[in-house]
Amino acid sequence: LMRESYLNEKDVGFKQVKQDLGHAVVVGGQGKLGQLFTQMLTLSGYKVKSLDKSDWQDANAIFDGAGLVIVTVPINVTCDVIREKLTQLPSNCILADLTSIKEKPLAAMLAAHQGPVVGLHPMFGPDVGSLAKQVVVVCHGRQPDAYQWLLQQIEIWGARIVEADAVRHDNAMQLVQAMRHFSTFVYGLNLCKEEADIDNLLQFSSPIYRLELAMVGRLFAQDPELYADIIFAQQGSQHAISDYLDNYRDALAMLKSGNRQEFVTQFQRVAKWFGDFAPQFQHESRAMLQSVNDMKTG
Ligand code: NAD
Structure with a gap:
């Protein structure tokens, strides 16, 4: 119901928070x-x-008379564009960006522009039907009072604002984006190389496997450049991904050695670490799996 009301708003328009902005430049x-x-x-x-x-x-x-400039160019040219082209903005103009990494673009914006600066990272792609319940990460730059209206406007669009430190955001992204998307990429690569028969797999699939396959398959319906950008943007992601590979290799060695008891011990260790989240996730996913089951087509 909530989603529907936002979708309707997208047809008829949203409340305008800031009436005297001048214009925005994207x-x-x-x-x-x-x-x-x-x-x-x-x-x-x-x-x-x-x-x-x-x-x-x-x-x-x-740029003449602009009250807001939003930078949303490919990651690898973002800092150059800011440094070389955005040094002469009107002094009260807000400079913002939507880049998936935050530390370097934010520093570049603060150096290029003396007025209000804010880093934004929409945690969703352009294919969302509405911004309802989506998350936009905000890394504060300079003069937050001047851009408070923009955050309110984004909330009116239905999104949730989450404040974060730029460095901590970038570190978290190495895990929740670079590492995750890379594993999904390898999972797909593996199915491809093994010449898995997707039709056949789906016939045997329970809702949970269908959901997993859908999450992997949807990656390959999107733009490889975007995911390359995210995965290659930060050196630190290589460490996160290498750690994952190490853990995979260790787990495989455990399997090869037939150490069943060690598996159970490690399993329990992870379960303890997840704590209350494990039963909470089980509960949440039950509802999701139910709806996957309801909409199952093949
Ligand atoms: P895109 O390739 O669709 O759009 C980039 C645009 O920038 C293009 O129109 C391109 O012509 C233009 N451009 C390139 N160089 C330019 C320059 N020197 N000056 C002016 N314009 C230039 O990319 P996108 O997917 O819209 O991503 C844009 C930004 O948004 C990236 O920083 C990305 O990290 C971020 N982002 C994307 C997504 C997503 O899912 N697409 C999600 C979150 C954040």
């Missing part, structure tokens, strides 16, 4: 996330101008 406005934020801002009554790759010769005119 740098990378033709991109996937750039278009989504352009749409959300436009639906909320703001005037939005796009500045994409081939528009830099008009930059002065586009």
Whole structure:
């Protein structure tokens, strides 16, 4: 029900928090996330101008009178674009970015611009039907009072704002994004190389396996460049992924040695570490599995 009401709002528009903004500029406005934020801002009554790759010769005119500039270009060019092109913004203009990593872009924005600065990371892709219940991470930069309205606006779109320190955010992303997406990639690669018969697998599949396969398969319906960006963006991700490989190798050695008791011991150790989360996750996933079962098509 809640989701429906947000979807309806997306058709008719949203309340506008800041009436006297001037206009907003989306740098990378033709991109996937750039278009989504352009749409959300436009639906909320703001005037939005796009500045994409081939528009830099008009930059002065586009930035003139801007109250908000949002940078949403590919990760590997983000800091260069900020450093080289965003040093002459109006002094009271808010400079924000949507990059999936936060420490370096935030530092680049603070160095390039003397006015309000805020780092944002939408924890969702452009294919979400609505922002209801989605999360946007906020890393504060400078003059939070000046951009408080923007956070409120994002909440009006239905998203939840989660504040984070940029370095801690980037470390967490190595686990929840780089490591996770990389494992999903390898899982898919393995099915491909083993020439698994998906039709056949689905016939034997219980809801939980179907859900897992859906989570793996959906990765490969998306843009490889985006996932390459996320996985290759941070050196630290290699450590997180190597640790995972070490643990996998150790677990395989345990299996090969036939040490069944060790498996049970390790299992119990992990269960103890999960604590109350384990039964909570079991409970939550039961409801999810029920709906997968209800919508099962093949
Ligand atoms: P995208 O490739 O769809 O869009 C990037 C846009 O930037 C393109 O229109 C491109 O032409 C433009 N661009 C490239 N170089 C430019 C330059 N020098 N000047 C101006 N524009 C330039 O990428 P996207 O998926 O929309 O991602 C954009 C940002 O959003 C990235 O930083 C990414 O980390 C972040 N992000 C993406 C997602 C997602 O799921 N797509 C989720 C969260 C965060």
